[in-house]
Amino acid sequence: MALAAGAFSLISATNPRRPAAVDQARLEQADADPANWMTHGRTFNEDRYSPLGAINRQNVSKLGVAWSYEMRESRGVEATPIVVDGVMYITSAWSIVHAIDATNGKELWVYDPEVPRITGTKACCDAISRGVTVWNGKVYVATLDGRLVAIDARNGRKVWEQVTLDRSKPYTITGAPRAARGLIYIGNSGSEYGVRGFVSAYDAETGKLRWRFYITPNPKGPDGAASDSVRDRALETWNTAAGEWLRSGGGGASWDALVFDKETNTLWIGTGNGGPWNRELRSPSIPGRNNDNLYLSSVLGVDPDTGAYKCHYQETPGETWDFTATQPMILTTLKIGGSDRRVLLHAPKNGFFYVIDRTNCGLISAKPFVPVSWATGVDPKSGRPIENPEARFQSAPFLVSPSGWGGHNWHPMSMSRQTGLVYIPVRDAPVHYAADPAFVHREGSYNTGTAYTAFPEGPAAREMIRKLLKGYLLAWDPVQQKEAWRVPLPGIDNGGTLATAGGLVFQGTVDGRLRAYNARTGAILWDIDNGAPAFGGPISYSVKGRQYLAVTASFGTPAYLTGAILSTKVGDMRKSRVNVYRLGGAPIPKRPVVENPTPEPPVIAASEEMLQAGSLNYSHYCLGCHGMSAVSGGATPDLRRTPYLQDGESFRAVVHGALATSGMPNFSAWLKDADVEAIRAYIAGRARDAFQEEQKRKHAPVK
Numbered sequence: 001m002a003l004a005a006g007a008f009s010l011i012s013a014t015n016p017r018r019p020a021a022v023d024q025a026r027l028e029q030a031d032a033d034p035a036n037w038m039t040h041g042r043t044f045n046e047d048r049y050s051p052l053g054a055i056n057r058q059n060v061s062k063l064g065v066a067w068s069y070e071m072r073e074s075r076g077v078e079a080t081p082i083v084v085d086g087v088m089y090i091t092s093a094w095s096i097v098h099a100i101d102a103t104n105g106k107e108l109w110v111y112d113p114e115v116p117r118i119t120g121t122k123a124c125c126d127a128i129s130r131g132v133t134v135w136n137g138k139v140y141v142a143t144l145d146g147r148l149v150a151i152d153a154r155n156g157r158k159v160w161e162q163v164t165l166d167r168s169k170p171y172t173i174t175g176a177p178r179a180a181r182g183l184i185y186i187g188n189s190g191s192e193y194g195v196r197g198f199v200s201a202y203d204a205e206t207g208k209l210r211w212r213f214y215i216t217p218n219p220k221g222p223d224g225a226a227s228d229s230v231r232d233r234a235l236e237t238w239n240t241a242a243g244e245w246l247r248s249g250g251g252g253a254s255w256d257a258l259v260f261d262k263e264t265n266t267l268w269i270g271t272g273n274g275g276p277w278n279r280e281l282r283s284p285s286i287p288g289r290n291n292d293n294l295y296l297s298s299v300l301g302v303d304p305d306t307g308a309y310k311c312h313y314q315e316t317p318g319e320t321w322d323f324t325a326t327q328p329m330i331l332t333t334l335k336i337g338g339s340d341r342r343v344l345l346h347a348p349k350n351g352f353f354y355v356i357d358r359t360n361c362g363l364i365s366a367k368p369f370v371p372v373s374w375a376t377g378v379d380p381k382s383g384r385p386i387e388n389p390e391a392r393f394q395s396a397p398f399l400v401s402p403s404g405w406g407g408h409n410w411h412p413m414s415m416s417r418q419t420g421l422v423y424i425p426v427r428d429a430p431v432h433y434a435a436d437p438a439f440v441h442r443e444g445s446y447n448t449g450t451a452y453t454a455f456p457e458g459p460a461a462r463e464m465i466r467k468l469l470k471g472y473l474l475a476w477d478p479v480q481q482k483e484a485w486r487v488p489l490p491g492i493d494n495g496g497t498l499a500t501a502g503g504l505v506f507q508g509t510v511d512g513r514l515r516a517y518n519a520r521t522g523a524i525l526w527d528i529d530n531g532a533p534a535f536g537g538p539i540s541y542s543v544k545g546r547q548y549l550a551v552t553a554s555f556g557t558p559a560y561l562t563g564a565i566l567s568t569k570v571g572d573m574r575k576s577r578v579n580v581y582r583l584g585g586a587p588i589p590k591r592p593v594v595e596n597p598t599p600e601p602p603v604i605a606a607s608e609e610m611l612q613a614g615s616l617n618y619s620h621y622c623l624g625c626h627g628m629s630a631v632s633g634g635a636t637p638d639l640r641r642t643p644y645l646q647d648g649e650s651f652r653a654v655v656h657g658a659l660a661t662s663g664m665p666n667f668s669a670w671l672k673d674a675d676v677e678a679i680r681a682y683i684a685g686r687a688r689d690a691f692q693e694e695q696k697r698k699h700a701p702v703k
């Protein structure tokens with residue numbers, strides 16, 4: 001743990017309040033206090049609308065750099081910064097918390113929870129964290145390895161720490177905790193790794209567990225948890241005699257949205273996908289019975305004080321595609337059919353935009369916001385999707401739109417109170433799903449029960465990805481349930497959005513641009529190089545009357561999916577940053593594209609079987625950080641270019657822990673010498689493709 005002295009004196013010099021003095025009253029009145037961004041989505045309602053308008057359509061093109069803060073890691077950053085009274089609190093990779101002077105980028109303190117790097121083997125999506133929450137002078141971080149830590153906002157010292165989950169199981173935490181009414185709420189991740197998801201509430205002062213709600217029922221008996229009261233009802237929707245879920249827990253991990261609703265006194269939980277994905281392997285369906293697998297893929301409302309079940313709406317009954325309902329939620333009031341309705345707006349992975357009644361979880365409307373092939377619509381009467389009968393891919397592979405990458409994933413959407421539109425980073429990313437008859441559960445790896453075929457290997461992948469995967473920024477009218485405008489974007493891994501009273505929407509793109517759009521029309525008013533993608537939601541705050549725009553800049557995170565293959569910045573392992581902009585700031589720095597040629601790879605004699613085994617093991621154990629087709633997302637070394645590739649012995653040493661302190665986990669429990677050599681042969685093949693392509697380009701006649 002590193003500390004920087006002087007944090008408190010600096011804060012007290014600029015502000016009379018003690019640091020992070022956030023309480024219920026202050027959060028409830030967040031709209032009267034737009035200088036601060038005190039909770040994940042700015043207000044309890046999480047609409048990510050900033051009432052600050054000093055930066056507006058007329059002057060946004062004059063934004064320059066206020067400051068830029070360098071983190072210690074090159075890994076992915078997904079956090080939304082929190083700003084209270086001139087101090088920013090943010091996490092970088094490995095759940096490291098930074099407190100920064102929000103006016104000049106000066107580091108006040110850093111708290112490193114020292115997450116064991118082996119935890120990386122349980123994380124699907126890089127060593128990421130979506131940020132902290134603050135309450136009554138403390139900053140709370142949920143660590144990748146499952147702890148909830150309360151930190152003194154004055155000096156970065158730990159006040160208390162709780163282990164929130166069974167660390168012998170493949171759980172992680174990537175989500176940001178939320179604070180309300182003296183409690184800290186936190187979920188977890190790991191549905192693909194074999195866990196049973198739950199949400200917990202801890203006393204903010206003492207760290208004592210107040211309640212717990214399990215997303216899936218315990219077939220062995222009650223848990224002594226808040227979810228016990230609905231256990232029987234949930235069990236009726238599972239096969240209690242067969243299925244992987246009896247061993248793994250069935251998934252449902254709630255890894256992102258947790259929204260406190262002060263108007264209906266509800267904590268809204270977005271629940272996750274099933275584990276494994278394939279329902280017929282997870283919990284074989286029983287003809288003539290309900291096979292919905294509650295409470296997977298649902299918007300679930302519980303009592304914030306006790307965790308008692310209130311109501312739910314299951315968006316994807318019998319989830320089988322990695323269709324999480326964990327995506328960010330916006331609470332608002334809409335005039336629908338002449339009356340004011342308290343609604344929850346949700347654009348989950350499954351591709352439908354839902355308007356849900358916050359008083360009873362009733363469906364008000366649902367319309368596709370992206371092409372959808374698994375269902376033709378949602379029946380307004382029953383609230384159930386009208387499924388395409390082939391979409392469950394049991395008899396034949398099926399091209400599912402959207403796929404588990406999401407019609408929309410965790411990247412926060414925002415809503416403008418001026419236009420009434422919701423700004424969604426959309427992914428149009430169909431994928432072929434087929435049942436995996438050879439499914440075996442593997443520790444330390446992704447377990448889906450699905451042969452999920454994405455792309456061919458090698459140079460062909462790039463073309464395929466360009467053609468098939470489309471991303472765009474979508475402005476959506478939630479009352480009419482229709483598109484207002486869209487702007488096509490490169491790739492699908494674009495960042496979250498922020499709407500402001502300046503009539504603007506801000507968003508980062510996967511190729512590292514940062515843009516401001518006219519919120520009414522989608523016209524691009526500002527478009528700069530942010531150095532690296534701003535994946536999380538941008539925020540705006542002000543100190544002493546000056547408005548700032550803050551975004552992160554990092555590689556890694558979800559960019560391993562496709563962004564890396566499309567990006568010109570591949571292999572550019574610079575440190576992650578927080579970039580803050582203001583009117584009249586310094587000029588945007590020029591950042592030349594880094595040339596990073598592939599060295600000639602070694603020739604490794606390998607049979608076709610060996611290459612296939614290498615490819616399979618690569619996808620199980622390496623892809624999550626080092627990228628599809630061995631094309632790194634830029635936050636971790638590009639394995640096609642690592643010097644360790646050149647000789648088998650050093651390569652094996654690295655896979656078996658030689659670089660464990662730098663973040664490369666030790667895989668010796670799962671990968672034996674022959675497995676490692678097969679992976680090396682596979683990567684050498686990918687490296688040869690890249691090498692030959694580069695040679696061809698180099699020697700091509702100049703046109």
Ligand SMILES: O=C(O)c1cc(C(=O)O)c2c(n1)C(=O)C(=O)c1cc(C(=O)O)[nH]c1-2
Nearest residue numbers: 125174189190191192253255272404557558
């Ligand atoms: O089921 C889960 O437990 C789980 C966890 C996470 C996570 O914690 O980040 C993701 C997903 N699933 C997931 O399906 C997914 O698409 C995803 C994307 C990301 C990301 O950070 O970009 N995380 C996750």
Ligand SMILES: [Ca+2]
Nearest residue numbers: 191273322324
């Ligand atoms: Ca998942």
